[in-house]
Amino acid sequence: MTDEYFLEMVGINKTFPGAKVLNNIELHIKAGEVRALIGENGAGKSTLIKILGGIYQKDSGQGYIKINGKQVEINSVEDAKKCGIYIIHQEICLADNMSVADNMYMGAEIMHTGSLFLNDKLMVARAQKIIDEMELDIDVRQKVGTLSIAKQQMVEISRSLLANARLIVMDEPTSSLTNAEIIQLFAQIKKLKEAGIAIIYISHRLPEIFEISDSITVLRDGELIGTHLSFELTERQIISMMVGREISEIYKKDEKLIPSLIYLDVKNLNNRKLKNINFYLRKGEILGFAGLVGAGRTELAKAIFGIDKIVSGEIFVKGEKALIQNTEDAIKYRIAYIPESRKTEGLFLIDSIKYNISISVLEKFIHFIRVNRKKENALADHYSRSFNIKMISPDQKVFYLSGGNQQKVLISKWLATEPEILILDEPTRGIDIGSKSEIYHLIYQLAQQGVAIILISSEMDEIINLCTRVIVMHEGEIRGELENSETNALSQEKIMWLASGGDKKYA
Amino acid sequence: MREGSPAKQNILKRNPVSSFVLSNLGVLIGLLVLCLILTFATDFFLTGKNLLTVLRQICINVLLAFGMTFVLIVGGIDLTVGSVVGASGVAVVMLIEAGFPIPAAILCALLLGAVIGLINGAIIAYTGMPAFIVTLSMQGVVRGLAYIITDGRSVASSDKVFTKLGNSYLWGIPLPIYIVAVVMIVISIILYQTRFGRRMYAIGGNPVAAKYTGIKTKGIVVKVYIISAVLSALAGVILASRMYSGQPTAGQGYESDAIAAAVLGGTSFTGGIGTIGCTLVGALVIGILSNGLNLLHISSYVQMVIKGIVIILAVGIDLFKNRNKEN
Numbered sequence: 001m002t003d004e005y006f007l008e009m010v011g012i013n014k015t016f017p018g019a020k021v022l023n024n025i026e027l028h029i030k031a032g033e034v035r036a037l038i039g040e041n042g043a044g045k046s047t048l049i050k051i052l053g054g055i056y057q058k059d060s061g062q063g064y065i066k067i068n069g070k071q072v073e074i075n076s077v078e079d080a081k082k083c084g085i086y087i088i089h090q091e092i093c094l095a096d097n098m099s100v101a102d103n104m105y106m107g108a109e110i111m112h113t114g115s116l117f118l119n120d121k122l123m124v125a126r127a128q129k130i131i132d133e134m135e136l137d138i139d140v141r142q143k144v145g146t147l148s149i150a151k152q153q154m155v156e157i158s159r160s161l162l163a164n165a166r167l168i169v170m171d172e173p174t175s176s177l178t179n180a181e182i183i184q185l186f187a188q189i190k191k192l193k194e195a196g197i198a199i200i201y202i203s204h205r206l207p208e209i210f211e212i213s214d215s216i217t218v219l220r221d222g223e224l225i226g227t228h229l230s231f232e233l234t235e236r237q238i239i240s241m242m243v244g245r246e247i248s249e250i251y252k253k254d255e256k257l258i259p260s261l262i263y264l265d266v267k268n269l270n271n272r273k274l275k276n277i278n279f280y281l282r283k284g285e286i287l288g289f290a291g292l293v294g295a296g297r298t299e300l301a302k303a304i305f306g307i308d309k310i311v312s313g314e315i316f317v318k319g320e321k322a323l324i325q326n327t328e329d330a331i332k333y334r335i336a337y338i339p340e341s342r343k344t345e346g347l348f349l350i351d352s353i354k355y356n357i358s359i360s361v362l363e364k365f366i367h368f369i370r371v372n373r374k375k376e377n378a379l380a381d382h383y384s385r386s387f388n389i390k391m392i393s394p395d396q397k398v399f400y401l402s403g404g405n406q407q408k409v410l411i412s413k414w415l416a417t418e419p420e421i422l423i424l425d426e427p428t429r430g431i432d433i434g435s436k437s438e439i440y441h442l443i444y445q446l447a448q449q450g451v452a453i454i455l456i457s458s459e460m461d462e463i464i465n466l467c468t469r470v471i472v473m474h475e476g477e478i479r480g481e482l483e484n485s486e487t488n489a490l491s492q493e494k495i496m497w498l499a500s501g502g503d504k505k506y507a
Numbered sequence: 508m509r510e511g512s513p514a515k516q517n518i519l520k521r522n523p524v525s526s527f528v529l530s531n532l533g534v535l536i537g538l539l540v541l542c543l544i545l546t547f548a549t550d551f552f553l554t555g556k557n558l559l560t561v562l563r564q565i566c567i568n569v570l571l572a573f574g575m576t577f578v579l580i581v582g583g584i585d586l587t588v589g590s591v592v593g594a595s596g597v598a599v600v601m602l603i604e605a606g607f608p609i610p611a612a613i614l615c616a617l618l619l620g621a622v623i624g625l626i627n628g629a630i631i632a633y634t635g636m637p638a639f640i641v642t643l644s645m646q647g648v649v650r651g652l653a654y655i656i657t658d659g660r661s662v663a664s665s666d667k668v669f670t671k672l673g674n675s676y677l678w679g680i681p682l683p684i685y686i687v688a689v690v691m692i693v694i695s696i697i698l699y700q701t702r703f704g705r706r707m708y709a710i711g712g713n714p715v716a717a718k719y720t721g722i723k724t725k726g727i728v729v730k731v732y733i734i735s736a737v738l739s740a741l742a743g744v745i746l747a748s749r750m751y752s753g754q755p756t757a758g759q760g761y762e763s764d765a766i767a768a769a770v771l772g773g774t775s776f777t778g779g780i781g782t783i784g785c786t787l788v789g790a791l792v793i794g795i796l797s798n799g800l801n802l803l804h805i806s807s808y809v810q811m812v813i814k815g816i817v818i819i820l821a822v823g824i825d826l827f828k829n830r831n832k833e834n
């Protein structure tokens with residue numbers, strides 16, 4: 001029994017100062033197996049993977065790790081590499097200004113035999129060979145920064161092959177890929193599998209997990225909940241394993257949305273990235289914007305919100321022509337834009353929750369030069385309670401919150417401005433199902449309260465289940481508008497057809 | 508199939524000279540325009556003698572700028588270079604005056620540089636303190652020590668052989684130019700041909716990636732600061748020889764010219780980008796600019812203003828060029 005596993009981790013514990021994050025975890029993986037590792041944020045997936053990769057060390061004296069039946073000590077990244085373990089981290093770990101070949105050989109450069117000098121020719125040739133074997137259209141002398149995210153990910157996979165990896169861990173590999181790119185990635189994973197390479201696949205996207213994995217391991221709060229063959233489980237079962245309770249409905253819709261007045265009307269909008277955009281948005285509706293990555297949805301939001309320049313066209317807010325030249329103007333028109341990347345564009349990570357929530361409405365409780373602390377606290381209290389933000393205190397730094405809770409803080413920050421038009425850009429990217437569901441409820445409630453909402457999302461489920469209407473964009477243009485009603489339900493195929501540039505007539 | 512995509516054709520066409528020219532178009536055009544103006548505005552600029560003078564004048568800055576380029580590539584900064592010039596100059600002259608043989612004295616001065624670099628690098632790499640703060644503070648420490656050991660006075664060199672190092676010619680070319688040429692070859696090899704150099708780019712380009720691929724980043728960072736300080740010490744020795752004395756005030760403010768040369772050459776302040784050749788071009792621009800302004804009898808106060816503006820313009824042009832490329 002023992003010797004047929006490539007990797008065995010038994011009795012793994014990890015304690016950080018003040019918190020036990022892994023408790024007696026077990027993992028058995030065979031060569032050529034694709035294992036999905038899932039759990040909510042904070043369940044311990046990343047910690048487990050970092051122990052496997054030699055970035056963290058497991059608590060000493062307890063448990064063991066075996067590779068091919070032999071016990072090993074993994075105390076550093078080199079140790080992990082020697083064991084054939086290769087980790088593809090969520091954030092791409094390549095240096096933009098170095099060539100593909102240089103990146104692939106980073107830390108493992110080949111030298112001319114017996115000398116101190118690099119053998120670039122050999123490295124380029126070998127790297128190119130691996131890239132060609134993977135049938136990728138990449139010249140290894142190209143700078144990594146010039147490649148798309150998907151190709152960069154392929155470079156990471158190639159790098160792992162170069163390092164003779166026997167087990168590749170992929171942490172959220174699809175979070176910034178388009179559907180077509182995901183298909184490519186899966187084809188590569190199947191090839192790796194055939195070559196007998198084991199894969200640990202971490203993702204929040206359940207449909208993907210069912211498509212690609214042989215077996216599924218669920219973690220929750222640092223505990224192993226169970227490992228099952230993928231076909232034995234349903235999506236519903238997995239979710240309840242992950243959150244520890246039944247989520248009766250991920251998308252809870254108490255009452256139907258009744259759109260009324262037109263709040264936002266965009267006419268013939270053009271700029272560098274956008275071509276002749278026309279659409280309207282009503283009070284109390286959720287208008288979805290679907291499309292591939294780079295279709296111009298974020299650019300449209302940025303144009304409306306006054307971040308990007310408008311070359312021609314008009315924007316009407318509540319029937320009045322609005323002149324929006326910067327974000328301050330947009331806020332005056334009660335527009336809020338919650339950006340896609342919460343860490344870089346949305347939050348002040350090193351500041352407190354309180355600070356972040358109150359920053360955009362500071363003038364409300366500043367008297368002369370004094371900040372009214374009471375009011376500030378009350379505001380933070382209000383939002384953290386109503387959105388169920390999990391935190392130690394409002395003075396905690398946002399940096400230490402989980403992705404889902406950070407997102408809630410970001411949304412609170414903008415709701416504090418009491419917007420009438422709310423633009424949400426990929427509000428659930430990279431957060432767990434529990435938090436997702438909470439954010440969906442929140443969006444729906446806001447719409448019911450009469451906020452006009454634009455939801456930009458690449459997750460079809462979100463678009464189909466939340467939106468009253470969907471606009472599909474492709475290369476900076478609106479390709480079509482689809483009504484989402486009982487008689488005319490949205491289908492994923494229709495949206496994809498339009499998103500990939502298909503003609504509306506056939507949708 | 509591989510020749511098919513435009514990205515590849517681009518790469519296949521590339522050769523080192525044209526890619527160098529293309530990626531530094533702004534600075535090179537600036538250099539050319541500068542030379543043209545000076546050629547017509549002065550009688551003296553385009554003479555062999557003056558050009559050699561320019562080259563000799565920039566030798567000190569080139570050495571500092573090379574070190575600075577190394578440090579910038581790994582994502583750091585070294586503000587101690589000017590102080591090290593002063594301290595090593597004082598040290599080498601005092602040791603020779605005390606009866607040390609010249610090679611031993613020079614070696615000791617370079618060693619002094621190495622120790623300062625080691626301290627800089629070790630504090631930065633192992634404590635995680637910002638390089639700016641560490642080297643800013645060390646700047647004061649090193650300069651202060653130079654004042655203390657000399658009691659604030661310059662130390663004259665009575666050794667005729669030592670002063671030849673900075674002042675004599677070989678085949679009509681000043682000796683320091685040979686030294687800089689040798690240094691340039693050696694550090695180019697280190698940067699482009701060795702594992703160490705390749706990993707420097709990795710550390711500056713993406714520190715997390717470097718760490719996750721198992722590169723021992725701290726050791727490399729320490730060595731880079733040592734290299735920078737040793738080059739500064741070498742510059743200090745040459746300067747002391749040229750001035751027939753070790754002066755504790757020597758090298759004051761040199762760090763700004765070194766940074767300017769590196770940045771004009773396109774070295775990135777965020778790390779991961781920079782080449783020796785480009786830094787040399789940057790140093791040439793600054794050197795020729797000073798020389799030209801001198802020839803035009805423009806006061807040194809006005810020169811400071813002009814230099815500052817030129818640097819902002821040059822870096823600005825590169826920035827806009829890159830921004831347009833992205834769009």
